[in-house]
Amino acid sequence: MPAKTRALDTGSISAIAAVSIALVPMFLVAAAFACQLAFWQQQAQLVADAAALTASETARGLVSGFSCENPELIATRFDLELDRCRIVGFSALVEVSKSLPTFRISARATAGPEK
DSSP states (O other): OHHHHHHHTTTHHHHHHHHHHHHHHHHHHHHHHHHHHHHHHHHHHHHHHHHHHHHHHHHHTSSOSOTTHHHHHHHHHTTOEEEEEEEETTEEEEEEEEEOSSOEEEEEEEEOOOO
């Protein structure tokens, strides 16, 4: 009986090894893409924070220029689009985004003096 079962198992390790060798690069590519998306999301949030702070300081007169043009310049510098810029008093709300082939990354930030 052991001889018959041994004949059925011939080559099974080779098939498992071939599948494993094919899956490892696919996993590494997926992990690298996920890390790149996380980097872009972090970058978008940092740019939104800087743009909101600049818009608020421009509204207060601490930075020269126009309140919604300065954030647009900052967003453009980092290949992001300024979707929304809203100034209420000295507070600013800024939304930026980046369109990728399969994803859209966006971030929102507010800045202004304490109330």
